[in-house]
Amino acid sequence: MEISSRDIAHLAHLARVAMDDDQNESLAHDLTQIMGMVEHMREMDSSGIEPLVHTQTAEQRMRADEVAWRNMREEALVIAPMVEKGYYLVPQVIGGGGGNTE
Amino acid sequence: MHWLTMMEMARGLESREFSATELVEHLLSRVAFVDGSLNSFITMDRERALIDAAHWDEARSRNQHPSPLAGVPMAHKDIFCTKNQRTTCASRMLEDFVPPYNATVVERLAEAGMVCLGKTNMDEFAMGSSNETSYFGPVRNPWDITRVPGGSSGGSAAAVAAGLVPLATGTDTGGSIRQPAALCGISGLKPTYGRVSRWGMVAYASSLDQAGLMARSVEDIACALSYIAGFDDFDSTSADEAVGDYIRMLDAPGKMKAGLPKQFFSDGIDAGVAAVMGKAVDALRALGIETVELDIPELRYAIPAYYVIAPAEASSNLARYDGVRFGHRCDTPADLEDLYKRSRGEGFGVEVQRRILVGTYVLSHGYYDAYYLTAQKVRHSIRRALKQALAQVDFLVAPTAPEVAFPLGSRNLDPVAMYMSDICTIAVNLAGLPALSLPVGFSSGLPVGMQLIGDDFDEAGLLQAGHLYQKNTAWHRHHPDVATYSGVE
16 A cells, blocks of 8 residues: 555644654655555454454452552652643643744 | 673672672773773763662671672663653653653662663664664674664663673563564563563553563573562553562473474574574473474564554554653744644654554554454464464474674665564564573674573573573673773773
């Protein structure tokens, strides 16, 4: 299956990754090759086989409903690129025409 | 002193032959001489390592050390979160990320008293088979610095092989411990899925990722595994299975039977590797291990199924890097979408972007059944076939990699050719089984690895077979001549 640079632009939008035209083109080539290789798995007759999501068969163990860790809010905020008054800072989302709060 | 195994270092500390401080100082100076050529470390913390070493020397003098490993140096792959020490996953995205907590693996080895010298280089987000996708530059193979060390745990493999540390952690999603171990001539264990906690390990493909160990002997791996294995409250997928005293279990293996799946010995295996493997299998027979040839045709579909499942999981896992909570953030975003897109476009390298897009494609509307669901069915067939094989034998034998270390830059422009480097390792991850890679000889002067694949939670059986082999051979005692590029012995 041929994957075009238009397809790549669409996928890059879905995955929220900025890409220029050169990257689109080279990724179109790569993904066409990769998906061509992937097609070989259809040679196997997998009818009647259940999909395997996970190899672990054990039941999930429940733990007691107790506070295990202290609140790490401060430590989490310290590693964020931009915070203000204890909140993550992002460009304005509602109203104001998508302006920049930075 | 640097060629001592981890257990030999532990015994040297116990008999006061040398102190932890002397040992750490020696290895740090070796890193300073050698690693300019290898690039196996991303971040070193010399000061911290010397403080820890002094602490354990003092504790040992009072006989209050927590384990025989107290004061023994090691290194962590830079995918494991280390509290207050940056953890980059070899990505620009996490170039300045300093985790607020330790991974369980880090915590458990620190509790045993091991001294971490630094964080090792790797393929970006563990996506690669040559260590060339690292944002911090490629790692070079200690046996020939014009060649790759394998990947993704290439820094850990090179550091152990070059005598910079006796033990390093690694992670294995499709062969990332075993393949670099083979290409660098050391031993590497990928435990059963769930055997070791994934808490604090940066996620790539969560149903396949598993933490493990790399060392210059099977005995060292057995010892360290006893400390890191076992259930963890913080990882609901970690297995609640008893952990053995793997050192005690090393000796006295009973009669063993090994299966040789013919697919692993034919499709795309280099002639030099095949010749070395032939001798290694003969050596197993000479040690009393019965061998039987097996036919497992499902193995052919492992790479295609993997390159649906792993990218699908990766595209979902890596959605967390949004430029908001942690990691790289672009300058002056116009709006929220621009913030997401440019932060991710700038923060991720090309192989990571490639896999995110493949994952997005196979999970997208209209393709889910055709790709993702089919791959999961293929995965089930592969696991079933391997389990059936393992019902007849104690373990399976295969080359770890289809060829020896290849030249830097020879393959990184052709992703599909690169993906074939893992042709012998990937089925094990899809099936969730444990596997051990051992050095078994050389082809064109470069190391060849043999892989032993075991049944669920039978790490002990693999370690027994590997130890038996190493007690009777000397391949794991061969070391690269670093003097040719470093100016030191």
